[in-house]
Each structure stands twice: as C-alpha cells, then as structure tokens.
Amino acid sequence: MNTPSEDYHALLARHDAMRLRRRILSPTGTDDGARRAEAPQAYDGTADQQLILDCLPLVGPLEGLIDDLYRALFERHPYLRSLFPESMAFQQAHLVEIFRHLIGNLHRTDDMIGRFTQLGRDHRKLGVRPAHFEAFEAALLEALRMRAGARWTAPLGDAWLRMLRLAVSAMVKGADEAIAEPPSWHATVTAHEFRAPGLAVLRVRPHQPYAFTAGQYASLESPLLEQAWRPYYLARAPHPDGELEFHVRARGAGGVSDVLVHHTREGDTVRLGAPRGRLALPAHTPSADVLLIASGTGWAAMKALLQQIDAERSRAFRVRLLLDGGADEGMYDVAYLDSLRRGRTWLTVLPSTGPLTDQELRAMCGVPGRGSGNLVRQQVFLALAPEVSAPDATGVFADRLASAGVPAGCVHHDSTSSVPVTGPGREAVAGALEPAVTEVTPRTTRTGLLSA
CATH class of the missing domain: 2.40.30.10 (Translation factors)
Known part of the structure; x- marks a missing residue:
C-alpha cells in the first residue's frame, strides 16, 4: 500500500506530465489556454534536420555540447546529480549517441517516436520525472547559446527545441503508458x-x-x-x-x-530493469528452420532460446547453432552444450572454422541462387558479444547478412548502434555526424565471424 507521501508525489508527477505534454503540443511551447485549444501542427522533421545539420559546426562537436549541457544542468539543479552514476563517462557517451541517432534520423518521425517511447519506459527506473525534462531542456538551450555565441539565432533554437520535444513527448507518453509496470x-x-x-x-x-x-x-x-x-x-x-x-x-x-x-x-x-529485446521466437509459426549465430556471452541468449525450443515439442523447429568463443577468450559452458545436443536430433552444432565469406554466409542462411525463384524461409537470430574494435558487432554482422541477400524480416537481433540514415539528405547527415552515422562496412573482431 502506498504511503500518503508516495501518493502525493505520484500526483505531482502526473500533474507535471500533463503540464509538460500541453507545452509540447502547443505550437509556441507555452502553456497558454488559447494555444492549447489549437490542434498541434504537423511536424516536419526533415526541415529541422537540415537546419540543425547546417549549423552543427557552430555548437559541435556533440561531445563538447553534452559536457556543457551537464555542467549547466548540475549548476542550476544540483539535486539532479543524484539521478546519475558517480562516473559520467558512460552516460555522456550514451547521450552523444542518442543525439546522433535523433539528428541523423529526424526525418523518420514515426521511428523516432517509437524508440523514445520505449526510452521513456526504461528511464522510470532512474527516478526521472517529467519536470526533469524541463530542466534538461533549459540546460541544453544554455549550452547551445554559449557555444554558438554571437552566431546563435532564434530559428536554430526553435529547431533544437522542436526536435527535443518530439523525443520528450514520446518519453513522457511511454512512462505514462507503463504506469502499471514496476520501474525496477x-x-x-x-x-x-x-x-x-x-x-x-x-x-x-x-x-x-x-x-x-x-x-x-x-x-x-x-x-x-x-x-x-x-x-x-x-x-x-x-x-x-x-x-x-x-x-x-x-x-x-x-x-x-x-x-x-x-x-x-x-x-x-x-x-x-524491465525485460527488453527482439530475439523472441515467432509466436504463431508451427515449424521453422532456425539459425542461431552467437559469440562470447551472446551464447546466453541462444541458451535461453534452445531451452524454449526444447520445451515446445509441439512445434517442429530445425535448429543450427554457430557458436564462436573468440580467439582470445575461448568457449565456456561447453559441458551444458554437450549435454543439450545429445539425443536432440533437431539441433545441429556447426563447427566454427574462422572468418565467413559472403558466399559461405549465403549458403549458411539458405539464400537461393540467382533466377531460382526460391525464398529464404529460415529465421536467423544474432547475438555477438561487443568488442573493442566493433562495439556493435551484432549490427555490423546483420548488415553483412542484408548485403548477402537475407531479407531483413528474417533476421532478429538487438543492435546498440544508431539506425542507418536513409532518405533525403543522407550524404549531408553522414558527413555532419561522422563517424557515428556512416555506411557500415565489415570490421574484424576477435570473434573472427565478421571478417569477409
């Protein structure tokens, strides 16, 4: 049962959420009653994206902007420091990546709303409340003005605010929708x-x-x-x-x-935190060919999937597992894998023989030859442990599968990198946000699975 204090703070948080949502939906960003009655304007992410990119050299690099943002935030609101870890290095790098993702994909408004709705659900475990977003907004504007100096313009500030409020409104919505789910x-x-x-x-x-x-x-x-x-x-x-x-x-x-x-x-x-991820088995498929590809601790996800497949005897899955421990780290949990595959004719463990060529990838994934008319019917699940040389090894490998002809709908993975930039202005976006938003090319890691 909630205490009176907890109920009071819950009411305050809900009031903050409603007030912030009204501000976000208002064309001027105010809380004026006449403005609230107007229908919100359609958001043109492409126009704001181009303006922000054109002026990014004034306030960049993003790493410096984030440093100044947090400095302003904690100077104005010292109590907010307790919401963050003692070391800010990871948090700052994470926020830089979020801004790169947001700017680089601002023209994909629906995708952004979906991602930041989920982010809002996840941020509840940090104790973040809607009023904190207002403090963040003010700190961002202060950092932007300081870095741009005399070259700062009102239209540029409005573009940044519209972009930020798109993300924040989705986060508030996500947190509000998850009210029945514990934050942690x-x-x-x-x-x-x-x-x-x-x-x-x-x-x-x-x-x-x-x-x-x-x-x-x-x-x-x-x-x-x-x-x-x-x-x-x-x-x-x-x-x-x-x-x-x-x-x-x-x-x-x-x-x-x-x-x-x-x-x-x-x-x-x-x-x-709440469970997340996109590696779940197809829910309504009576049978399927499944290819599991993992390296290092990515084996953990495959271990859980194999246990589920083993328990669902009513569905006739045919599974192949390619598992690589890495040249420097080696395999672990070998005894469990050996016991699992004994007596299970539906499971084949493929030998890891080193780097896979594109031709070997196509053959492994069942990609038909040209003119065959056949479709890829196999579901591929990826979980590659991150490496220093390729922190998003899974995302890189997924791009290799796409290049090899495996349909995106057949590949399941959780990638930590930004969504690749597509559509109008792609070259300008990639150039302005280098190196985070670029054409992904195969990189070599200790797993050996990614080399061409």
Whole structure:
C-alpha cells in the first residue's frame, strides 16, 4: 500500500506530465489556454534536420555540447546529480549517441517516436520525472547559446527545441503508458560461479514476479555502482522457480560488469530493469528452420532460446547453432552444450572454422541462387558479444547478412548502434555526424565471424 507521501508525489508527477505534454503540443511551447485549444501542427522533421545539420559546426562537436549541457544542468539543479552514476563517462557517451541517432534520423518521425517511447519506459527506473525534462531542456538551450555565441539565432533554437520535444513527448507518453509496470525489480543473488577468467554466471531470484520471454535481455544495477545500468541477456528460459541467469564478462576495472564478476557474491542484491529485446521466437509459426549465430556471452541468449525450443515439442523447429568463443577468450559452458545436443536430433552444432565469406554466409542462411525463384524461409537470430574494435558487432554482422541477400524480416537481433540514415539528405547527415552515422562496412573482431 502506498504511503500518503508516495501518493502525493505520484500526483505531482502526473500533474507535471500533463503540464509538460500541453507545452509540447502547443505550437509556441507555452502553456497558454488559447494555444492549447489549437490542434498541434504537423511536424516536419526533415526541415529541422537540415537546419540543425547546417549549423552543427557552430555548437559541435556533440561531445563538447553534452559536457556543457551537464555542467549547466548540475549548476542550476544540483539535486539532479543524484539521478546519475558517480562516473559520467558512460552516460555522456550514451547521450552523444542518442543525439546522433535523433539528428541523423529526424526525418523518420514515426521511428523516432517509437524508440523514445520505449526510452521513456526504461528511464522510470532512474527516478526521472517529467519536470526533469524541463530542466534538461533549459540546460541544453544554455549550452547551445554559449557555444554558438554571437552566431546563435532564434530559428536554430526553435529547431533544437522542436526536435527535443518530439523525443520528450514520446518519453513522457511511454512512462505514462507503463504506469502499471514496476520501474525496477529487486533481486537476490542465489549463485555466483566463475566459468572462465573474468567471466561469471549469476543466478538471481527477483523479489516480485518477473515476466519475460526467452531471448530477451535485462539491465542490471549493483548497489556498489548506483544509477549505473548495463544490459545482459537472460540465459535461461522462464522457469517455475523464478530464477534468472546472466553471463557477465568483466571488460575493465570499475564498470558494472567488473563489479558483478569480481565484487558480487551469493546473498547480495541487485536491481533489474524491465525485460527488453527482439530475439523472441515467432509466436504463431508451427515449424521453422532456425539459425542461431552467437559469440562470447551472446551464447546466453541462444541458451535461453534452445531451452524454449526444447520445451515446445509441439512445434517442429530445425535448429543450427554457430557458436564462436573468440580467439582470445575461448568457449565456456561447453559441458551444458554437450549435454543439450545429445539425443536432440533437431539441433545441429556447426563447427566454427574462422572468418565467413559472403558466399559461405549465403549458403549458411539458405539464400537461393540467382533466377531460382526460391525464398529464404529460415529465421536467423544474432547475438555477438561487443568488442573493442566493433562495439556493435551484432549490427555490423546483420548488415553483412542484408548485403548477402537475407531479407531483413528474417533476421532478429538487438543492435546498440544508431539506425542507418536513409532518405533525403543522407550524404549531408553522414558527413555532419561522422563517424557515428556512416555506411557500415565489415570490421574484424576477435570473434573472427565478421571478417569477409
């Protein structure tokens, strides 16, 4: 049951949301009653995108703009600092990527609304409320004016505000729609085992029911690094005992993964964000050919999918698994995989023999030859562990599959990179936001799977 204080703050948050939404929908951004009665104007993202890109050199680079934004935000509102992790490095880099994505894809308004609606749902676990967006907006304008100096213009400010309010209105909507869903779940670590140097398998038991689908991921927070969250695949299909499994590899000292691997033990607590992801099996397909491609801890997602397939005997899946541990890291959880494939004729584990050529990719994915008239009927699921040289290894590999002729609708993956820029002004967008928004080309990583 909520306390009177909690109910009061919930009412304040809802009031803030309603007031902010009225401001966003108003053509002038005011809270004037006459303006509220008018229908909101159709938003032309392409026009604002071009204006922002033309003037980006005045306020760029984005890294510097974000530094000044946070400086202004915390100077004006010191209490907001508690909503962020102690180290701001990851948060600042994340916001730079969000701005690149937003600017680079502003002409795709519907896609942006969908992405930021989801972002609003996820931000609830950070304690973000609608009033905080107003403070963020003011800090952004201050940073933009400071960096542009005498060359600042009102039309440029209006373009940035319209872009920001498009994103914020979607985030407020997403948070409002998720009111019945907890913003986060507390969980107790029930097991912590090292499976390789710097790699641990954690079992956790949420304190409340946690509904998810095999193939999804969840963000984790440790009390040792408050407000720092990192996503990890759930390595176990839903089970009656309610326990969840995560595979975590430490990538460097001081991060969330390092804390979970080296400074977390049985009995400790963690916090979970809501499950997310696009690796779920087709819901209504009675049978299918499935190709699972994973490297490193991407195996966690495939492990959960295989458990679900094994449990759904009514659906005749034919599955091939290509698993690569990486030249420097090697395989882990081998005993489980060996026991899983024994007696399961529907599962074939493909040998990992090194870099795949485009021709081998086409053959593996069942892409028909020219003039054959056949269609690709196979569903491909990707989960490649990020590498230093290719932080979005999965997205890069997905682009290789597309180039090889695999239809986008047959490829399922969770990519952390920006959506590629398409449509009018593509060259201008790519040039202004280099290097984040560019034509994706194959890159070599330690997994060896991405090399052409």
